[in-house]
Amino acid sequence: MIYQRVALIGLGLIAGSMSLAIRRGGLAGETVGTARSAQTRDTAREIGLCDRIVDTVAEAVAGADLVVLCVPVGAMAAVAAEIGPHLAPGATVTDVGSVKQAVIDAVGPHLPEGVHFVPGHPIAGTEHSGPRAGFPELFDSRWTLLTPLEGGDPEAEAKLRALWEGMGSFVESMDANHHDLVLAVTSHAPHLIAYTMVGVADDLRRVTDSEVIKYSAAGFRDFTRIAASDPTMWRDVFLSNKDATLEILGRFTEELFALQRAIRTGDGEHLHSFFTRTREIRRGIIEAGQDTDAPDFGRRPKSSS
Numbered sequence: 083m084i085y086q087r088v089a090l091i092g093l094g095l096i097a098g099s100m101s102l103a104i105r106r107g108g109l110a111g112e113t114v115g116t117a118r119s120a121q122t123r124d125t126a127r128e129i130g131l132c133d134r135i136v137d138t139v140a141e142a143v144a145g146a147d148l149v150v151l152c153v154p155v156g157a158m159a160a161v162a163a164e165i166g167p168h169l170a171p172g173a174t175v176t177d178v179g180s181v182k183q184a185v186i187d188a189v190g191p192h193l194p195e196g197v198h199f200v201p202g203h204p205i206a207g208t209e210h211s212g213p214r215a216g217f218p219e220l221f222d223s224r225w226t227l228l229t230p231l232e233g234g235d236p237e238a239e240a241k242l243r244a245l246w247e248g249m250g251s252f253v254e255s256m257d258a259n260h261h262d263l264v265l266a267v268t269s270h271a272p273h274l275i276a277y278t279m280v281g282v283a284d285d286l287r288r289v290t291d292s293e294v295i296k297y298s299a300a301g302f303r304d305f306t307r308i309a310a311s312d313p314t315m316w317r318d319v320f321l322s323n324k325d326a327t328l329e330i331l332g333r334f335t336e337e338l339f340a341l342q343r344a345i346r347t348g349d350g351e352h353l354h355s356f357f358t359r360t361r362e363i364r365r366g367i368i369e370a371g372q373d374t375d376a377p378d379f380g381r382r383p384k385s386s387s
């Protein structure tokens with residue numbers, strides 16, 4: 083057992099999955115959950131999501147040695163302000179937000195002296211949300227990134243790392259701004275592109291009455307899955323990781339214009355060499371043993387090349 087009492091604030095996909103993974107691993111003496119809406123709390127009680135579901139955040143965090151903020155990034159500041167006065171001395175507060183520097187700025191000022199803040203982000207999810215969306219295997223063989231603060235407590239970080247490992251995750255620590263840039267490339271910009279592409283296809287269907295979505299192939303179907311993700315969560319992600327996302331989108335549109343021009347001018351060489359480069363990237367990931375979907379990920383030595 084790593085913690086005596088874990089409080090989960092915001093009972094959706096991530097909190098639900100954490101609660102079930104904590105139970106599976108016997109990682110805490112007790113999990114206590116709460117959510118803003120009575121309907122969410124009732125559903126959580128009905129499906130036995132946590133050991134205890136309580137009506138207020140004050141009750142949830144009372145006596146907890148770990149408090150996990152599992153709300154949309156834009157709601158973190160308000161929730162932190164609410165829990166601040168009720169936190170037990172020596173407790174650790176963490177979060178699972180998809181953006182890290184904005185959460186640090188929003189939460190940090192509300193936490194009292196003697197409480198440890200270790201921000202985190204599991205790189206695992208689905209397009210589903212709400213208390214019924216959670217499942218205990220969500221974090222298995224996925225990365226969780228911690229972005230500890232300078233001068234933070236190493237013991238608090240080590241315990242949180244052990245919790246994520248106990249829930250099946252691989253864990254790495256990095257600087258919050260670096261996290262936000264990396265995630266802008268690997269998650270935030272791709273989501274915006276998927277949202278755009280699905281919107282474009284839908285417009286086209288309306289305009290031409292063609293069957294764009296009905297006959298969509300695997301790649302586009304993945305886009306529609308991604309574009310079904312929670313609108314509140316993603317609105318908050320883009321508004322709070324503005325600079326990094328705009329930087330990546332700027333680069334993306336430059337490349338897109340270059341490819342557009344190559345198509346228009348019949349520059350097959352440009353297209354072929356670009357696609358060759360991107361194919362090599364995928365092959366490199368697999369050869370370096372970095373594909374977390376590979377059945378032997380983490381169990382074989384990394385390639386020396």
Ligand SMILES: NC(=O)c1ccc[n+]([C@@H]2O[C@H](COP(=O)([O-])OP(=O)(O)OC[C@H]3O[C@@H](n4cnc5c(N)ncnc54)[C@H](O)[C@@H]3O)[C@@H](O)[C@H]2O)c1
Pocket residue numbers: 091092093094095096097116117118119122152153154155157161178179180181203204205206207208209210211212213215312315319
């Ligand atoms: N969905 C993913 O793929 C994914 C993956 C990793 C991290 N995250 C991050 O995890 C957090 C939670 O995401 P989720 O997918 O579990 O979302 P979710 O919509 O499934 O659950 C969020 C819960 O937060 C609560 N909530 C919503 N607005 C609130 C507010 N204004 N004040 C208080 N509580 C509020 C609700 O109880 C809701 O059930 C987000 O910060 C998100 O960025 C999501």
Ligand SMILES: O=C(O)C(=O)C[C@]1(C(=O)O)C=C[C@@H](O)C=C1
Pocket residue numbers: 179180204205206207208209268269270308
């Ligand atoms: O698989 C999905 O549905 C996801 O998009 C999960 C995903 C991701 O981009 O990888 C989305 C946002 C989170 O912050 C972490 C994970």
